Amino acid sequence: MTLPLFLVDGARFADAREGSIVVLDGEEGRHAAAVRRIGVGEHVMLADGAGLRLTGEVVEAGNAHLRVVVSEVRTEAEAQPRFVLVQALAKGDRDDRAVEAATEYGVDEVVPWQAARSIVQWRGERGEKARRKWESAVLAASKQSRRARVPAVSELATTKSLAARVAGSAAAYVLHEDATHTLAGQELPDHGDVLVVVGPEGGITPEEVSVLEAAGALAVRLGHTVLRSSSAGPAALAVLSAAGRWR
Secondary structure (H helix, E strand, C coil), X not given: CCCCEEECCHHHHCCCCCCCEEEECHHHHHHHHHHCCCCCCCEEEEECEECEEEXXXXXXXXXXXXXXXXXXXXXXXXXXXXXXXXXXXXXCCHHHHHHHHHHXXXXXXXXXXXXXXXXXXXXXXXXXXXXXXXXXXXXXXXXXXXXXXXXEECCCECHHHHHHHHHCCCEEEEECCCCCEEHHHCCCCCCCEEEEEECCCCCCCHHHHHHHHHCCCEEEXXXXXXXXXXXXXXXXXXXXXXXXXXX
């Protein structure tokens, strides 16, 4: 069984070496000791969310902390190319589910997009609360999938700012049911950002497609069926990963 992973403040463990003793406390320590009931002799992984991963054995388990002897220290480089999911805001929890699954599939960054047909609107404190919810989903999914790097959740994008992001990317694919090109047929670049743009329930408008294509994006389809906004992004990431990272 894969060892449980807990996210920590990397600054506290930057000098950790094999044989070092580190303390997992705070919210993660309480969860490990009181909820997971991890005890002496068990092994755990600690990660800082930016690539540092420690593996070690628990030598002391308190009510809200663990003391761990480090047996391995690894720093995982950022994957290239970087996969960026541009997820249009969707009603219900569909965008939340998309972000969660995308994290498990290896996305490196998530960009919330206020598309023209998005019913949901992120404004003011409500919008910031929704963005924090995405960050919480990403953190939880990163721990579940044992990721040492936690994907970034960017600020809300407009179509104009998204077009600028497309122009600066190594490749950008707009998922569209009427596209003639298939995502599976595309050759991935070696470096840079690869954007996958997913529209809301009502789809991406022709005007949005035109703007993004003018910036350098390519409209593609996944297959002959139409996927929900909650599943299209993760499915596209699976296709991209199968072409590169999962080989």
